[in-house]
Every structure is written in structure tokens, then in C-alpha cells.
Amino acid sequence: MNIEENLKSMIEAKYGNVKNFSIKNDLPYTTVRSILERGVLNAKVENIIKMADGLGVKAEDLLRENPQPSVKSSIETIYNQLDAARQAKVYDFAKYQLKEQNKRPALTIVLNGYVSAGTGEWLDDSVKDEIEYTGEVPEHDFAVKVNGDSMIPLFDDGQVIFIKGTSEARDGQIIVCEINGEAFVKKLSGDRLVSLNKDYKDIHISETDDFKIFGVVIL
Structure with a gap:
């Protein structure tokens, strides 16, 4: 033509x-x-x-x-x-x-273990897993994966969360902590660890409990 x-x-x-x-x-x-x-x-x-x-x-x-x-x-x-x-x-x-097209490129991040949003588990600092992560990665000191559904709707089972390392926290903050050897991600409220899922009871922290805060979740 x-x-x-x-x-x-x-x-x-x-x-x-x-x-x-x-x-x-x-x-x-x-x-x-x-x-x-x-x-x-x-x-x-x-x-x-x-x-x-x-x-x-x-x-x-x-x-x-x-x-x-x-x-x-x-x-x-x-x-x-x-x-x-x-x-x-x-x-x-x-x-x-x-x-x-707008997806963020996958990044390799290091998991420093797992924390429970349910009944508690061991947080083993010696276990470090590398995973591919496509979400936004804020400045953080360490990352862990959530097991359980007690912090729904804020955190889903299997979600990766990022932590600012500290041994102190204010009321109302979401923390990663250990009580009597079991690691949790919970909301700190006075002497209680609170789940956002109301199907779970609060955990009371007594003077005799071995309680440690590892950090505050970056939201």
C-alpha cells in the first residue's frame, strides 16, 4: 500500500x-x-x-x-x-x-525467629531464616514471623513484622516479649498482655513471672 x-x-x-x-x-x-x-x-x-x-x-x-x-x-x-x-x-x-508493575521488587530479609499471637512459643535468636519479602521494609533492628491469629485484624497468621529493639515500652504499644520462656507479640496494657482477637484471654504478668521485652513493633 x-x-x-x-x-x-x-x-x-x-x-x-x-x-x-x-x-x-x-x-x-x-x-x-x-x-x-x-x-x-x-x-x-x-x-x-x-x-x-x-x-x-x-x-x-x-x-x-x-x-x-x-x-x-x-x-x-x-x-x-x-x-x-x-x-x-x-x-x-x-x-x-x-x-x-507497581509491585516492589522482592528483597531478602533475615527472620530472627517466630513469635506467637496465640499460646506462646520459644523465640530462638540462634535461628535465622532468609526469606524473600515484597512489602515495604522499614528501618528495624530485627524481624520475626507471627504464628497464630490472636492479633487479627492487625497481624495475620504468618505475617512478617519488624521490630525496634528495646527493653522498655509504653502502655498501648505492640511489643515482642517473652514470659516464662515463651515469646509473644501482644499489646501491653499495665500488667497484662492483651490480644486484639477477643477469642483470646489476656495474659497477666505477675511479679514472679520471668518477663522480658525485646522490642516494639514498627507500625
Whole structure:
């Protein structure tokens, strides 16, 4: 195909016909027909620019033997020909692609063990596991993984949490601690360790308990 044949094909693919193209781009129908018949090289520069803008290509592309519409223009052309249900599927797929594109690259982080959001377990500092993590990683002193559901909805079972190391904490803070050899992630409230999931009872800290705070959870 020559330049004019390619141009007409692009117009019909996006607008259906030359008349619709002329109307939507504020170009006289006779002018567009004349350009297609007499040749693009004989057209006024301002008309070539208008036609290129309407087709989503650069003006210089219209002077080539095989001008190609931009990807955006091609997608719009196809999208506008779909029924509403298929347009919704295209939209959902585009949102998914954007979400995938915006995902943070996986980072390798070191887990310093596991803490229970349920009945307690041992926190073994000597066990360090490396895992791939794709979420935001704040500045922290160590990271642990939560086991159990007693801190839902704040923390899910299996969630990685990041800790600022300290032996002191204020009421209301979420802490990683150990009581009588068992490690927990809980909310500190006076002399109690509180679960956010009301299915779990508070843990009372008595004077005889061996209680240590390892750090505060970074929220």
C-alpha cells in the first residue's frame, strides 16, 4: 500500500469511515478526501498535524510508506469496539497489570525467629531464616514471623513484622516479649498482655513471672 492507502486504512480502523474522522477532528470532509486522492505531500502542514493528532501518530509518520498508530491509539480503537461486558474485562486486566508493575521488587530479609499471637512459643535468636519479602521494609533492628491469629485484624497468621529493639515500652504499644520462656507479640496494657482477637484471654504478668521485652513493633 502507498502512503494514502495506509492513511485511509488507519482512519477507517479508528473511526469507521472518513466522514466520522472529519467531523471528530474538525476537518472539512472535502479536505480529507482531497488529501487521500491528491496525496499527503500536497497537503497543508496544519492539516497533516490535525490528522496525525486524530490518529495518535506523529505528523512525520504520515509521510512514511507504512505509518503505524501508537499502541495507545490501537488499544483505544479496539476497546471502543467492544461491548460493555468485554470493556469491563479489559479494564480489570489493565488494573491488574498496573498493580503487578507497581509491585516492589522482592528483597531478602533475615527472620530472627517466630513469635506467637496465640499460646506462646520459644523465640530462638540462634535461628535465622532468609526469606524473600515484597512489602515495604522499614528501618528495624530485627524481624520475626507471627504464628497464630490472636492479633487479627492487625497481624495475620504468618505475617512478617519488624521490630525496634528495646527493653522498655509504653502502655498501648505492640511489643515482642517473652514470659516464662515463651515469646509473644501482644499489646501491653499495665500488667497484662492483651490480644486484639477477643477469642483470646489476656495474659497477666505477675511479679514472679520471668518477663522480658525485646522490642516494639514498627507500625
